[in-house]
Amino acid sequence: MQTFIVVLALLGFAAVGYTMGRARSIMTAGGTPKGLHSLPSYYGAYTAMWIGLPSLLLLAAWLIVQPQIVDGLVMGGLPSAMTEGLSSSEYGLLLNDIRNVATGNISSRGDDPAITAAAARLSGLHDTGFILMIVAAFGIGAGGLAVARSRISPTLRARNTVEKVINVILIVSSLIAILTTVGIVLSLLFESFLFFTHVPFYEFVFGLNWSPQTALRADQVGSSGAFGAIPLFVGTLLITFIAMMVAAPIGLLSAIYMAEYADPRFRAFAKPMLEVLAGIPTVVYGFFAALTVAPAFRNAGESIGLDVSSESALAAGVVMGIMIIPFVSSLSDDVINAVPQSLRDGSYGLGATKSETIRSVVVPAALPGIVGALLLAISRAIGETMIVVMAAGLAANLTVNPLEAVTTVTVQIVTLLVGDQEFDSAKTLSAFALGLVLFFITLALNVIALSVVRKYREKYD
Amino acid sequence: MTEPSTPTRDVTVAAKPPGPEQLANRYTKVQSRDVNVYYGEKHALKHVDLDVYENEVTALIGPSGCGKSTFLRCLNRMNDVIDICRVTGRISLDDHDIYDPSLDVVQLRARVGMVFQKPNPFPKSIYDNIAYGPRIHGIAHGKAELDEIVQKSLERAGLWKEVSDRLDQPGTGLSGGQQQRLCIARAIAVNPEVILMDEPCSALDPIATARIEELIDELRENFTIVIVTHSMQQAARVSQRTAFFHLGDLVEVGETEAIFTNPEDSRTQGYITGRFG
Amino acid sequence: MTDATSFPPGTGSGGRPTDPARRPLVVSPHLARRYARERRFRLLGLASVATAGLILLILLGSIVSKGYSAFWQYNVDLTIEFSAEELNPDGGPVDMETLRRANYLALVRDSLKREFPDAAGDRSERRKLYGLVSPNADIVLRSMVLEDPGLIGTTQTVTIKLSDDMDTFAKGYIDRNLPEGDRRVTDLEIGWFDHLNSEGRIHAAFNVDFFTQGDSREPEEAGIYGALIGSILTLMVTLLVSFPIGVMAAVYLEEFAPKNRLTDLIEVNINNLAAVPSIVFGLLGLAVFLNFFGLPRSAPLVGGLVLALMTLPTIIIASRSALKAVPPSIREAALGLGASPLQVVTHHVLPLAMPGILTGTIIGMAQALGETAPLLMIGMVAFIVDIPQSFTDPATVLPVQVYIWADSPERAFVEKTSAAIMVLLGFLVLMNAIAVLLRKRFERRW
Numbered sequence A: 001m002q003t004f005i006v007v008l009a010l011l012g013f014a015a016v017g018y019t020m021g022r023a024r025s026i027m028t029a030g031g032t033p034k035g036l037h038s039l040p041s042y043y044g045a046y047t048a049m050w051i052g053l054p055s056l057l058l059l060a061a062w063l064i065v066q067p068q069i070v071d072g073l074v075m076g077g078l079p080s081a082m083t084e085g086l087s088s089s090e091y092g093l094l095l096n097d098i099r100n101v102a103t104g105n106i107s108s109r110g111d112d113p114a115i116t117a118a119a120a121r122l123s124g125l126h127d128t129g130f131i132l133m134i135v136a137a138f139g140i141g142a143g144g145l146a147v148a149r150s151r152i153s154p155t156l157r158a159r160n161t162v163e164k165v166i167n168v169i170l171i172v173s174s175l176i177a178i179l180t181t182v183g184i185v186l187s188l189l190f191e192s193f194l195f196f197t198h199v200p201f202y203e204f205v206f207g208l209n210w211s212p213q214t215a216l217r218a219d220q221v222g223s224s225g226a227f228g229a230i231p232l233f234v235g236t237l238l239i240t241f242i243a244m245m246v247a248a249p250i251g252l253l254s255a256i257y258m259a260e261y262a263d264p265r266f267r268a269f270a271k272p273m274l275e276v277l278a279g280i281p282t283v284v285y286g287f288f289a290a291l292t293v294a295p296a297f298r299n300a301g302e303s304i305g306l307d308v309s310s311e312s313a314l315a316a317g318v319v320m321g322i323m324i325i326p327f328v329s330s331l332s333d334d335v336i337n338a339v340p341q342s343l344r345d346g347s348y349g350l351g352a353t354k355s356e357t358i359r360s361v362v363v364p365a366a367l368p369g370i371v372g373a374l375l376l377a378i379s380r381a382i383g384e385t386m387i388v389v390m391a392a393g394l395a396a397n398l399t400v401n402p403l404e405a406v407t408t409v410t411v412q413i414v415t416l417l418v419g420d421q422e423f424d425s426a427k428t429l430s431a432f433a434l435g436l437v438l439f440f441i442t443l444a445l446n447v448i449a450l451s452v453v454r455k456y457r458e459k460y461d
Numbered sequence B: 001m002t003e004p005s006t007p008t009r010d011v012t013v014a015a016k017p018p019g020p021e022q023l024a025n026r027y028t029k030v031q032s033r034d035v036n037v038y039y040g041e042k043h044a045l046k047h048v049d050l051d052v053y054e055n056e057v058t059a060l061i062g063p064s065g066c067g068k069s070t071f072l073r074c075l076n077r078m079n080d081v082i083d084i085c086r087v088t089g090r091i092s093l094d095d096h097d098i099y100d101p102s103l104d105v106v107q108l109r110a111r112v113g114m115v116f117q118k119p120n121p122f123p124k125s126i127y128d129n130i131a132y133g134p135r136i137h138g139i140a141h142g143k144a145e146l147d148e149i150v151q152k153s154l155e156r157a158g159l160w161k162e163v164s165d166r167l168d169q170p171g172t173g174l175s176g177g178q179q180q181r182l183c184i185a186r187a188i189a190v191n192p193e194v195i196l197m198d199e200p201c202s203a204l205d206p207i208a209t210a211r212i213e214e215l216i217d218e219l220r221e222n223f224t225i226v227i228v229t230h231s232m233q234q235a236a237r238v239s240q241r242t243a244f245f246h247l248g249d250l251v252e253v254g255e256t257e258a259i260f261t262n263p264e265d266s267r268t269q270g271y272i273t274g275r276f277g
Numbered sequence C: 001m002t003d004a005t006s007f008p009p010g011t012g013s014g015g016r017p018t019d020p021a022r023r024p025l026v027v028s029p030h031l032a033r034r035y036a037r038e039r040r041f042r043l044l045g046l047a048s049v050a051t052a053g054l055i056l057l058i059l060l061g062s063i064v065s066k067g068y069s070a071f072w073q074y075n076v077d078l079t080i081e082f083s084a085e086e087l088n089p090d091g092g093p094v095d096m097e098t099l100r101r102a103n104y105l106a107l108v109r110d111s112l113k114r115e116f117p118d119a120a121g122d123r124s125e126r127r128k129l130y131g132l133v134s135p136n137a138d139i140v141l142r143s144m145v146l147e148d149p150g151l152i153g154t155t156q157t158v159t160i161k162l163s164d165d166m167d168t169f170a171k172g173y174i175d176r177n178l179p180e181g182d183r184r185v186t187d188l189e190i191g192w193f194d195h196l197n198s199e200g201r202i203h204a205a206f207n208v209d210f211f212t213q214g215d216s217r218e219p220e221e222a223g224i225y226g227a228l229i230g231s232i233l234t235l236m237v238t239l240l241v242s243f244p245i246g247v248m249a250a251v252y253l254e255e256f257a258p259k260n261r262l263t264d265l266i267e268v269n270i271n272n273l274a275a276v277p278s279i280v281f282g283l284l285g286l287a288v289f290l291n292f293f294g295l296p297r298s299a300p301l302v303g304g305l306v307l308a309l310m311t312l313p314t315i316i317i318a319s320r321s322a323l324k325a326v327p328p329s330i331r332e333a334a335l336g337l338g339a340s341p342l343q344v345v346t347h348h349v350l351p352l353a354m355p356g357i358l359t360g361t362i363i364g365m366a367q368a369l370g371e372t373a374p375l376l377m378i379g380m381v382a383f384i385v386d387i388p389q390s391f392t393d394p395a396t397v398l399p400v401q402v403y404i405w406a407d408s409p410e411r412a413f414v415e416k417t418s419a420a421i422m423v424l425l426g427f428l429v430l431m432n433a434i435a436v437l438l439r440k441r442f443e444r445r446w
C-alpha cells in the first residue's frame, strides 16, 4: 500500500513536470507557441517522461533487489550457531519465522531473543530501505526534470522523441504475452528438471502407482513416495471422455438447431441463456457437482443396486460436460454459419429436406471446424480444475469404471501445492512436472485445433 | 441520336428454331400468371405472365437486378428458404399449382431441378455428389442400380470419360467447368422434368462455357430447361424462346430469333443493342 | 416418388405426358418417412437446447433454494445480568483493561442456566445448553459494556445469535420427526428451543453480519465481507496491470506492427495463451512471483498479477477487434490532415474503439472475478478472519471463499456457500449487464 502511494506520488510529480515543461517551452519560444517545433503539450509529455520513466524503473528495480539484500543482512547478523549448516529449506523456515515476528504474528520461535533482535533489525532495515528508496526515486525524478528543462528549446523535436518512446512502450507491452509464455515454459521446465533429479523420468511417465506422500523423516517407512502418473492420466482422460459424451452431442445439436432451425426470437432468448451457462464460475459447477449431482447419482445407483462412489468420475464428468456445452455450441455455431449458403441451396434444389441437408451436406462441410471445436473443448476439459477438485477423488485408482472415484492431473497439482509445502521436496516439485505435462498437452491440442479451424475458415472465405 | 431499326451488335442465332409442326404441338410445362415477388417491402417482380414449353430452352435475360434469378427461384420454390421473401400469383407445373399449400416442396424440387451460378459441389466424392439425390429420394434400389444412375448421369453431362477413374475423389477437386457439369449431372440424376439454370456459365472460361452450352442443347431432348443468362450471345445460341426482364417487369417474351432480330419493345432493343445492361 | 422410380434412370422422363395428371403432386409414403425423420431431428435439436436450459434452471434453482435462507439469522432474546462480580471482581473504579478481559461468556451461560435450571446438573446437558447460542456471543456483550460501562450491575434483555445447528433447525432444515440418533439436534435441545419459541423470544433478523464480517469457523459468524474486499483489491491490481498493457499491445499489433515473423509469433502466442489452463498461470505465479521475486503469499497483489496475465489475451483480442472495426477511412482522413500516426490513434481511432475495448475488458474482469484455481496455487486459500487492508495483506476472494466453505463439514456452511455464490453471481450479472449496455449504447454501424 505504501509503495502504491509512492507510485502515485511519482505519477503526480510527472504530472507537475508536464505543466512545467509546457510552460517552459512556451517561455523559450517567447511567450507564444508559434515558433515551437511541436505543440506545447509534447514538451510537457517530454518532461513527464524524463521524470516518470527513470524514477519508476528505479522503483521497480529497488523493490526486487531490496528484500534480497535485507534478508542477507539480517541472516548474516544472526549468531553463526543458528545459521551454520542449515539446509536451504531450514534456512527458509528460519527467515520466515523472523518475518513473522517482525510483522507481529505469533511464531514458534518468537521468544528466542536472537530471533526477536533479528526481527527488529529486519523492520529497521526495511524502513530505512523504504526511505532511501523514496529519496532515490524522487532524486532521480528531479534529475530528469532538470535535464528536460535544460533541453527544452523551440528547436527540440519533442513530438518525435515522445512518439519514439511511446512506440517502444507499445512494443514492450505486446512482448509481455511472449514473456508470459516464456515464463511459464521456463519455470515449469526448471522445477520439473529438479523433480526428475529425484524421480526418474520413465517412472513418472509409465509408473502405475501414485502416492506422493513423502515422509517427514528420512528413516520413515515408504518415505520415497511413488510418482507413477499413469493413474492420473487415465483418470483425467476418463473424466474428459465422460464430459465430451455429454457436451459434444448436446452442444453440437444445440448449435445446429440455433443455426439452422431457430427463428430470431428463439435465438435472442437461447443464445444469452447459453452465455449465462458459460459465464458461471467453475467453482459453482464444482459445488453443484459435489452437493447435488454426486449424491443424486449415488442415490440413483443405490436404487438400482449399483455401488456408485460419492466422488464418482461420472458426476464430475457430467458436470464438466455441462460446463463445456456452451463452449462447444458457440464454436460450432460459428463454424456452421461459415458453411456457404450455396451448398445448402444445392441440396435443397435437389429436393432434400432440411435435416437431410444438414446431415449430408452442412455437417460434413463443417466437419473440420467441428473437429477443431471439439479439440478445443477437450483441451478445456483436461485443464479444468475446480470441478474435479471439488467433486472427484484424491485417491489415484487406476480404473476406467465411471462409477468409481478417480483423480486427475489438476486435482493432484492443487492437492500437492495447497497447504504447507516443503521447498524442493519431490512432492512439491512433482506438481510442476504434472503442470508441464498439462501445459504441453493442452498446448498441442490448441495449436492443432486453431490451425484446423483457421484452414477451415480460409476455405470458405 | 438516331434510333437504329436493326440491332447493331452482331448476334448469331444458332439454336435450332422450332419447326412449324413443333410450334403447333407445343405443350406448356410451366405456366406463371400474375406472379409478384416481394423481399420485405421491395417489390422485386411485378405481374409476370410467362409460359415455358416442354423440351425447349427458355432464356431469361435482362440487366442485373431485374429479377431473373428471383423468377427462376420461384419455379421450384427456392425462395422458401429466404425468410423475407413473399410470392403471390399462380405458377403451375403440368397444371398443378406449385404454391398449393398441400403440395410438397421436396417433391416439387425433385421434379424441378436447379443448377446454380457458382458451381457448388458438396464436399464429398464425385460419386456421392451424384448419388446424393437418388439416395434421398429413394430412387435407386441397390448398389448396382445406383452405380448405373451415376454413370448415366455423368455420361449425359459429358463428364464420364473425364472422371470415371476417380469417382471416389472429392468433387471440389475438379476444375470449374467440370464442377459445373458435375452439378448438372447431380441435377439430372434425380431425373427431373424441368431444369433451372441460373447463369451456369458466368464463373467459367469460354471453353468450359462452350461445353456446357452444347450440353444444354443435348439435354433439351429429354428435359425442359429454363436458363438465366446475362450473355445475349448465349441466349441466342442455346434457347428457343427468350424472355426479357427489366426492373421487375417481364417486358417481352417470344421466339429467340424474333426477339433478337425484331424486338417489339424499345427497352428490349436498347438492351440487346448494348445501350444499357 | 413411386413414379420416378419406375423410370429407368437416365432415359429421361421429359417426354410429354399424354395425361397431364400422370404425375400428380401427392405425398408418397416414402416421403412421409422422410418427414418423420425431419421432425425427429428437429425435435432432437430443440431438446438439446431445452436440456441446456433445464440444467441451468436446476443449477440456479438448487443454489437459490439452498442459499436464500442464509440472508437471515435466528436470534434469541436472553435476560443477561451484567453482574459486577463477573465484570469487575476487584470492585473500585472500572478499569477498561479488566472489562476487555472479563469472561462475558459466563454471563450468557448464567442466563441460560437461570432459564433452564433442570439442565444445570449434568455436564453434558450443560454443554448442550450452552451450545444453544453462538460461542461468539460474548463479543456482543463485551462491546455493549465497553461502550456503556454503566450497564454493569443491571439486567438487560439482549438479542443473541443462535448457534449454527439451532439456526439450521429453526430454518426447518432438520426434521424433528426423525429418530433422535439421525439428527444433529437432540430432543432436549428441541424442547428448550420450543420453550423459548413459545415465549416469543426467538425471531429472525436480516443477517447483516454476513455482509460485514470476515470468515469464521462458526458458520453463524462467517461473512463474505473479507472475501469481497479481497476480490476488489485483486481485481484492482488486475485491471491496473492488464488494461493499459492489453490496450497498448492491441494498438501496437493492430496499428503499428509490421507484418513479420515476430508479430506473427506474438499473434499465435496470444491465441494460445488464451487457451492455457488457468491452473498453469497459478504455477507460473508460484514459481515466479512467490519463489523467484519473493512477493508475499496470499496477497491480492500477486493474485491480481496472475489474473492480469490470464486476462491479458482476452483484453488484447477484444481490443484488436474493436480497433479493426474502425473503418480505415477515418485513419486516412486524419492522416490526410497531417496528423502523426500516433495522433491518429489517440485522437480518432482509440476513442471510437473504446466502447468495444471496455466491453472486452469488463468481460475479462468478470472472468477474473470468477477464477479460483490459480489463486489456490499462490496461497489465497488460507483461513483469513481479518479484512485485508492493503494489496499485500493476506486475503482471499469470493470464489475461493466459496471453495473453502464448500469444503467445511458443518451443515450450516451449505447455505453460506450457496449465498456466497448468489452474491458472486450477482456481481457477474451486474458486470455483464454493464458490458451489454455499453455494447448496445455505443454500437455503431459503419
Ligand SMILES: Nc1ncnc2c1ncn2[C@@H]1O[C@H](COP(=O)(O)OP(=O)(O)O)[C@@H](O)[C@H]1O
Residues within 6 Å of the ligand: B039, B042, B044, B062, B063, B064, B065, B066, B067, B068, B069, B070, B071, B082
Ligand atoms: N435475398 C434477398 N433479399 C432482399 N432482396 C433481394 C434478395 N435477393 C434479391 N433481392 C433483390 O431483388 C431484386 C432482383 O434480384 P435478382 O433476382 O437476384 O436479380 P438478377 O436479375 O440479377 O438475378 C434485386 O433488386 C435484389 O436487390
Ligand SMILES: [Mg+2]
Residues within 6 Å of the ligand: B068, B069, B070
Ligand atoms: Mg441473378
